[in-house]
Each structure stands twice: as structure tokens, then as C-alpha cells.
Amino acid sequence: MSVVVEFMIPAEAFAFGAALSTDPPLKIEIERILQPNSVPVPYVWASQGAFEDFEGTVSTHESVRACTRLDETEERRLYRIDWDPADGDLIKGIAETEGAILQASGASTWTFQLRFPNEDRLSEFYSFVSGHDVALDVENVYVLAEQTRQTPAIDLTMEQREALTLAVRRGFYKVPRSITLADLAGDLGVSNQAASERIRRGTDRVLRPVLLGRE
Numbered sequence: 001m002s003v004v005v006e007f008m009i010p011a012e013a014f015a016f017g018a019a020l021s022t023d024p025p026l027k028i029e030i031e032r033i034l035q036p037n038s039v040p041v042p043y044v045w046a047s048q049g050a051f052e053d054f055e056g057t058v059s060t061h062e063s064v065r066a067c068t069r070l071d072e073t074e075e076r077r078l079y080r081i082d083w084d085p086a087d088g089d090l091i092k093g094i095a096e097t098e099g100a101i102l103q104a105s106g107a108s109t110w111t112f113q114l115r116f117p118n119e120d121r122l123s124e125f126y127s128f129v130s131g132h133d134v135a136l137d138v139e140n141v142y143v144l145a146e147q148t149r150q151t152p153a154i155d156l157t158m159e160q161r162e163a164l165t166l167a168v169r170r171g172f173y174k175v176p177r178s179i180t181l182a183d184l185a186g187d188l189g190v191s192n193q194a195a196s197e198r199i200r201r202g203t204d205r206v207l208r209p210v211l212l213g214r215e
């Protein structure tokens with residue numbers, strides 16, 4: 001039975017995140033990962049920053065063989081990252097334990113949602129990260145079938161999930177609040193209006209199916 005784990009991790013805590021880190025950081029979303037010859041090759045979307053600086057920095061990183069631009073819009077660019085992962089890197093651990101990346105995005109801090117085919121594979125993943133001193137801040141773990149049966153499906157965009165996760169983590173919903181909307185927007189690297197829209201729309205998507213069902 002499939003198991004899902006959700007966690008946060010600083011970019012510098014895993015080699016792939018560090019390789020994609022720029023100053024100022026871009027927002028990165030992993031679209032998919034191929035695994036030719038047992039070497040994971042990620043495809044990522046980059047947004048909210050200087051693309052040329054990002055390409056130059058990533059291409060010259062010691063672990064990156066090639067950073068190839070595949071597609072682009074006004075706000076985002078899609079890249080294929082060919083690299084030589086360290087034995088203990090998080091991305092390699094995900095691939096080796098048959099983890100599927102459902103969602104993954106970040107800048108200075110990354111948010112991951114992974115699905116494993118069973119609890120044994122999840123245990124292997126935990127053993128991998130523990131054995132390589134990769135510290136995860138686990139937010140949630142659940143059996144996919146049980147989650148689907150017990151609660152309505154909640155369809156959040158990656159931006160909404162990141163904003164809500166950070167808001168809860170930083171005490172935005174506490175009384176009194178531990179963080180302002182402006183501070184939250186700064187952490188997300190977006191305007192106050194964009195942060196407000198993500199929070200309001202994400203909150204509506206979470207509460208509507210829980211309180212009102214599927215109406």
C-alpha cells in the first residue's frame with residue numbers, strides 16, 4: 001500500500017539543492033526525474049529571478065555536467081540538469097528507494113511530497129537519509145488509501161502548498177501572529193498581494209472540502 005511523506009529541508013542540506021542555489025535564490029520546482037543508468041536526471045522549472053545568472057552559476061557547479069534550457073515562458077524556464085550526485089544525496093536516495101516525487105519546490109528551503117510503494121521502501125529511505133546525516137523536518141506521513149478514504153481530496157498548487165506550509169510553520173495563524181504577511185511574502189520571494197492570494201485561495205481549497213464536502 002502506497003505511503004506518502006511530506007517534509008521540508010534547507011537547500012544547503014542536500015547537494016542538488018545546493019547546486020541550484022543562487023544569490024538571490026530562484027524558485028525551483030522539480031517537474032520529473034529520469035534515471036538512465038541508475039543516475040537520476042532531474043527536470044526543473046526555475047522562476048522569480050535572473051535566469052542568466054542561474055544558468056551560469058549552476059553550469060559551473062562542480063557536480064553539474066550540463067544545465068540545458070528546454071523550454072521557457074515569460075516567467076519560467078525549464079531545464080534538464082545532468083549531474084554527478086554524491087552517494088548520500090537526497091535525490092539519489094529518493095531514486096534508489098523507488099520514491100516518486102509528487103511535489104517538490106523551494107529556494108533557500110525546499111518542500112517535498114514523496115510517494116513510496118510500501119512502508120518497507122519508506123523505511124529504506126529513512127535509513128538512507130539517517131545513514132548520510134541528511135536531516136529532514138517531516139510534516140506528515142500517511143497511507144495513501146487511508147487518506148483518500150477518510151478525507152476529501154485537496155488539490156493545492158505547489159505555490160499554495162508552500163505558502164500554507166510556511167504560514168503554519170512560522171505561526172501566521174497563531175493568536176497573536178508570530179509573523180506578518182509582509183514577512184511571509186519576503187520568505188516566499190513574492191509581493192504581499194501574491195502571498196495574500198496564495199494564502200486565501202489555498203485556505204479556501206483546504207477548508208471547503210473538509211467543512212462543506214464535495215458541494
